[in-house]
Amino acid sequence: MIEVHRVSKVYSVGPVKVPALREVSFRIAKGEFVVLTGASGAGKTTLLRLLYRDDLPSEGDIEVLGYNLVPLRRWQVAALRRSIGVVFQDAKLLPVRTVYENVAFVLRVLGAPRREITERVFDALRIVGLSSRAQAYPAQLSQGEAQRAALARAIVRRPPLLLADEPTGNLDEAMAAEILEALKDIGSGGTTIVLATHQARLAATLRRRTVTLDGGHVAKDEG
Numbered sequence: 055m056i057e058v059h060r061v062s063k064v065y066s067v068g069p070v071k072v073p074a075l076r077e078v079s080f081r082i083a084k085g086e087f088v089v090l091t092g093a094s095g096a097g098k099t100t101l102l103r104l105l106y107r108d109d110l111p112s113e114g115d116i117e118v119l120g121y122n123l124v125p126l127r128r129w130q131v132a133a134l135r136r137s138i139g140v141v142f143q144d145a146k147l148l149p150v151r152t153v154y155e156n157v158a159f160v161l162r163v164l165g166a167p168r169r170e171i172t173e174r175v176f177d178a179l180r181i182v183g184l185s186s187r188a189q190a191y192p193a194q195l196s197q198g199e200a201q202r203a204a205l206a207r208a209i210v211r212r213p214p215l216l217l218a219d220e221p222t223g224n225l226d227e228a229m230a231a232e233i234l235e236a237l238k239d240i241g242s243g244g245t246t247i248v249l250a251t252h253q254a255r256l257a258a259t260l261r262r263r264t265v266t267l268d269g270g271h272v273a274k275d276e277g
């Protein structure tokens with residue numbers, strides 16, 4: 055599913071070189087739920103961005119869902135991204151659309167039949183526990199609900215891989231726990247999940263394989 059082989063990433067900021075990842079290697083099997091943790095600046099976001107080909111490594115190879123990401127052509131990048139759901143710290147919902155419409159949006163753009171859209175949207179909302187809020191607007195939602203709507207939007211195409219970058223970063227403990235439960239449900243449906251969080255305590259409560267980055271190195275990979 056994912057194979058990262060001796061990947062390094064150096065950002066150039068003017069004349070300054072900022073090393074973000076150093077010789078990172080690991081494999082993630084289909085259906086695994088992996089927590090990516092480490093202090094702020096350890097390289098978690100950088101690594102996730104490389105996995106959905108938002109950026110290229112400076113060195114090393116990455117294979118995701120059978121695609122070799124380094125020489126990938128533009129149309130293949132689009133195909134890769136269609137197979138990856140992504141959630142961020144901010145839900146980034148369209149404010150003038152209901153929850154239903156936010157989740158349905160990408161299916162509409164792809165021209166899916168209306169019956170299929172309805173079925174898939176309600177499926178996704180049920181998985182994240184938000185069925186009753188389908189007609190609400192983002193401003194009417196709690197932060198936890200908004201984040202669950204973003205999660206529903208990320209899984210509505212039933213992607214085999216879900217990447218989540220600090221999805222609980224803005225949430226209190228109770229709301230964070232709800233997101234984690236939703237992620238576990240998604241994982242038990244067979245979706246491969248990589249969850250990045252700097253919240254070490256939260257990472258520990260998940261009791262899943264945990265890859266710890268420290269200064270761009272894999273410091274630990276256990277569980």
Ligand SMILES: Nc1ncnc2c1ncn2[C@@H]1O[C@H](COP(=O)(O)OP(=O)(O)OP(=O)(O)O)[C@@H](O)[C@H]1O
Nearest residue numbers: 065067072074093094095096097098099100101252
């Ligand atoms: N676009 C960029 N340009 C230059 N440097 C960057 C860029 N993105 C990240 N960095 C640097 O790369 C290193 C890793 O950053 P990254 O955002 O991947 O860490 P992180 O583990 O996600 O941190 P956080 O927990 O704060 O989100 C840091 O030193 C950061 O300053």
Ligand SMILES: [Mg+2]
Nearest residue numbers: 098099100220
């Ligand atoms: Mg980050």
